[in-house]
Amino acid sequence: MVISNTIESDSRALLDYTYASRYDRTDLPRFKIAEHPIPKEAAYQIINDELMLDANPRLDLASFVTTWMEPECDKLIMAAINKNYVDMYQYPVTTELQDRCVNMIANLFNAPLEDSKSAVGVGTIGSSEAIMLAGLAFKRRWQNKMRAASKPCDKPNIVAGANVQICWKKFANYFEVELKEVKLSEGYYVMDPKKAVEMVDENTICVAAILGSTLNGEFEDIKLLNDLLVAKNEQTRWDTPIHVDAASGGFIAPFLYPGLEWDFRLPLVKSINVSGHKYGLVYPGIGWVIWRSNEDLPEELIFEINYLGTKQRTFTLNFSKGSSQIIAQYYQLIRLGLKGYKRIMENCKVNAEHLKKGLENTQCFNIVSKDNGVPLVAFSLKNHSQHNEFQISNMLRGFGWSVPAYTMPPDAQRITVLRVVIREDFSRTLADQLVNDIVKVLQDLGILPSVPEENGVANTTQVAGVC
Template sequence: MVLSHAASGGSSDDSVHSTFASRYVRASLPRYRMPENSIPKEAAYQIINDELMLDGNPRLNLASFVTTWMEPECNKLMMDSINKNYVDMDEYPVTTELQNRCVNMIAHLFNAPLGETETAVGVGTVGSSEAIMLAGLAFKRRWQNKMRAAGKPCDKPNIVTGANVQVCWEKFARYFEVELKEVKLSEGYYVMDPEKAVEMVDENTICVAAILGSTLNGEFEDVKMLNDLLVKKNEETGWDTPIHVDAASGGFIAPFLYPELEWDFRLPLVKSINVSGHKYGLVYAGIGWCIWRSKEDLPDELIFHINYLGADQPTFTLNFSKGSSQVIAQYYQLIRLGFEGYRNIMDNCQENAMVLKEGLERTGRFNIVSKDQGVPLVAFSLKDSSRHDEFEISEFLRRFGWIVPAYTMPPDAQHVTVLRVVVREDFSRTFAERLVIDIEKVLHELDALPSRSSGPSLQHPNGDTVSEKDLARQREVVSVWKRAVAARKKTQGVC
């Protein structure tokens, strides 16, 4: 007798069903509560993988400075070490050694005043945000100790920065109760003015923060001028106000493209530097570094010692447990590429940025806001935004897959709106040329659409008058398109 499929019990075996015909994809999954029952691993994978397809393509995310490509060998190293908890130094001593090697290599790259056998002072962090928190705490504690020793109040510390600083500086100020004194920007000058910054320094200033690679337009601030002006003011006042350099974006660029530029520990008032390994350090997101000039610049009372993981282990981080993969990947990149490899990559990024800049200039429609010397990016704004603006260009470019942010400048240049394209290692010459072509297509489409502030009639580019009916229809199309874009558009930062 031949049994039917149902009689044999086959209908209850999910493995015989098509993935997309199984009951696990035929009903909505719970979004706010854990489901009562388990599902097969294949179904869980497929459901999550399919939903992730709705994300943007990281390679085309030109808003981000963060690395989106690494070599397969490095990817394998990361996956092989993903189960190691970095904080357990006694259990994973080789990983700890690799972190220490990275700290020393980066310190020497930044010209730290170290002897041949002297160990650098620094730590790996989750990113530059954590590194800045640690550097800021060190400055605050050193200032408090100095003020207490002099019998002076130490309850109103402040820090001087430009208004172009990344949001992590605002977080530090708010979290750790430090007044943030910002040097306002002005149209055409989008970085901190060193003279204005030094004027704002007082006895309660724990440090002045300079940015090597502004998030807004990639420009390097003049750390050398800041150092010289601050040295003079310190001599006049008897203070010893130091400098921290936020080199999150530029720290892995300046040593290779501009080796003669003085911004690092060659300047005597630079006491600490942070850099993002996951930006132009060429590692996936999750790694930053903070380097101090000397042991005296990192107060001992901020370093904790633990012994319950097997041995005495010093630690100075905001996080405790964290993965080892990014530390190992950073060491891979440093020894794999060496100085020569990093220089070649940064040269290529800069060349591709120039190709993009020249292509935009040929359109005759944009002002270039970024500088040739700085982070390899192109920031640009419309010469005429009376009909359509930069935000519309950003939205329309998403149709081609490009994620290009549009944003306004900080005070007092908030009336200036810019678009920004960050050129990373995986942004090729072909990408640069293709992006220019797509921007030209977007401009042509926008030229054919009604202005945001159009009246009852509109003159079409070909000279014909657009009827009220056609105008209403065009506006409806634009409105529907904008709603569709907004529905899937993620919140865009500028970091």
């Protein structure tokens, strides 16, 4: 009897062992829900094993979004993972933290506030939602003005560079606004302010300027755009405003280029969006949009509800959303302060310069990115006679790196580039290893000759001059 119980116990123990269960040799449902449940341990392990095939987020150099936060912030995120932010009555402290973030960011962007806590803005899922909200505010404000003047209001347009992120094209499509794009040219990969202002007409609801182009990280000249548009408004008696898409650069410019005028210091800048999950240093899922004043956000776009227990005002495209990222943003703002953010952005810039120098030493690449912008390095091959950037991108995946290759928009589509975004967690050591692996790829392609490594790192000075 004792022996039988022992055997039965051992059998159960074996079945409970993760890789001895039948679920590891059974096809699991992919497109239809299964009839029967499976143990939680098996479900976890099967999914966890499959996710191992995803790329390592830390090596995803294509992405601008944050891939590392301090463990203390991770704890706050997990503690709030089940809080629905929209329920402000139940979670008033979270609402208060959002309002604090809005005011901190508005002050960072030099908003002309009546007092330190009178900022107008809202947290969003990301800059895409923020841009939708800002665009709707511009469209409604323009429609109200045209109706008051008994003029047609059925053909609104936005002027922007061809380098705008896809969310602007989505806004134009979804909300029936014409997107008038300023074409790029080889060697000039951002919007030309002069050409932009020439395209402005009475139906232009705003000019969208980019503080940190996705293509090469460059800041557009928003000060010049403002000055040219002020002159045109005076001449035409229009009041065409500016929106600044600072998704990437909004948490960079105040710390690296504090004297640069791009924000609410310019009178025509009426709203700004920024991604908290990029250089705001928060995991994906948080953006912000800030308006210059209450009059720039039409009141009819704000809704009042009371079915969550109390009256509350809401202006978002999404309703239910998690509270975690809002709490994480507040953590970063108070944890780092101005000096902490400045130090991190300086580190990113220095490491970008170091990577750039390593690539230049190969003498195989033209650097397309600019020094005054987002800390990234965009580069293209000097010689395309036998190989291209897409081959290099694909081969780097064999080393674990995700480095995107892409063509520029019209009329610069002949140019193809590779781009490395330098985030907080991309150290000089990783920069050296990336250059080392790029050199190996160039050698495998026959672009560079093979030379001995020194301490595990390719000596790019020995292979220079071959490209």
